[in-house]
Amino acid sequence: MDVSEISMPDVAAGAEHSFDAFYSERWLSMVRLATLTTGSTSLAEEIVQDAFVQLHRNWTRVHNPSAWLRTAVVNHGRSWVRRQVLERRHQLSGTDVAMPDEGVVVRAALDRLSSRQRAAIVLRFYEDLPEAEIAEVLGCRPGTVKSLLDRAKTTLRKELQQ
């Protein structure tokens, strides 16, 4: 089932039921998305849970829960990343999840990007969103997304080839 096509339920019980289904269906992919943007699975879980709480409060008003949730997760993740960067100055441990070796290289490359670049890259190449939709999520112009992606790709490739 394409979750974006869940129709707006008007019976309370029905609403609870479809939220329930949506929750279990989208949990893992949202945690993966947030892990990519933040670098920490436990942080990702926290962000995703917060996003679901807010979605639940707006469930009857949100027309496209999938897109809504993705926006919430990405933008929550971005503010968390800013905090994390600062907190790392005080704590030596950066990420709390054990990555396989190849993952470490990719992770390190991702960490070289700004949070906006990282969000754009992940939305484009993990979520496969078109640039226009990425612009909507990030609240910027499509042209900005294009240049964010171009610069991020250059940086990523340089890092990955080292």
Added chain:
Amino acid sequence: MSHDNDDDIRAALARIADTVRSEPPDIEHVMQASKQATTRDQQARPRAEVMHRADAYRRRRTTLRLGVAILGAFALIGGLMAIRTQQHTPDRAAVEGTTTSAGGVTTVTGQGGSPVSFPAADPHAKNILIVGANSNACVDPNSPWAGAAAAASDDLGTRADTIMVVRVDPTRPGLAVLSFPRDLWVQIPGRGKQRISSAYVKNDYSLLAQTLYNNFGVTVDHYVQIDFCAFTRIVNAIGGVAVPFTTPVRDRNVGLIIPSAGCHTFSGDEALAYVRSRHLAWIDDTGAAHEDRSADVGRISRQQDFLLRVLEKSLKTGLVDPPVTEALIRSLQTDIVTDQGFTLQEMMKLAGVLQGVGPLSVGEYQIEGKGITVGGNAVLAPQLDSPNMRAVLAIFTGAAPVPGDSDQTATTSTPASGAATQPPQPGALEGDIIPDPRTDC
């Protein structure tokens, strides 16, 4: 590796994503948190725009106290960070984009490279622009992710609830605070006349700073942006704040229950409910509830009392208890945004001045305004020509010194509204539920 398509990047991302395993927690947790947030929100909803004049004044007065108190906590944390910095020597790696860091403090420069153009201020005294953003108790459903959501529904976006300039002269034991009612009708560069609060842009103070200079001649040296989340986190960071009650009290609307007389220790969220409670009732011996009769006056007195206790506790515990120090630092990092130049050294100077004067012995002023209606909006037209207002602006433009403790009365502002010249005092009305400020917990 081919660069003609982007499959290499797709594969790299998928490789990381596939290693992530996570089970959703019981959905009951989500339901529960959602319910609690909704209850809180119903209490936090802003009141009708049109307000009784004295009421509006009292609110400004309260936000001003709130700002000064949080600034105090802020400066305190700055001092604590200096201690930490000496211990840890944080590395100076570059941080992304326009955000840089000085000793762990988030700093933000004007976005879009738009420089703020006004003359350099007096080299000694500093004007610090403080914006208190009301993000509806941190749980506004639609606004936390700025940009798309905020543009679509501007009344739900994070709003500037408090705009004030604090002038500090490190060479004198004085502090002056000028608050700008958010309904002031001013010329905003590139936008014509609007409410001053609409010049606020999250994480970018350049437009607001330029607006203040153009309309009032007040320059901005530093910027501090805080929201109600900062308040709750600071309370949590210091391990809660205790308040003495002479009877059991409760507010069913916000789910607040203090079951017995004596000291009650508030956590952050509970504290926010307490200071925003409008229907607090005390319980007599027979179990009957009596609602606080004075509504807002009682509430404001409780807020002031509470904020003083927050400051007191911060000073007591923050300096000696390393985990508390750590928690305060974290709340500073996450909840308060400052400009790039607001360095540790600057904050230390400020902290020193604050210690000298005490958080409430400050010169408090506000821009006077006349209530007018523009296109159906009730706004305030600034009235800057009175001798009193000129004297006040002279302080903030550097033409007159910041009043110290001894000469503070010389230029004390008298607000335009006669009914509101006296700030509400604790214990002002019988029947209020106001903790005795002299009682320690």
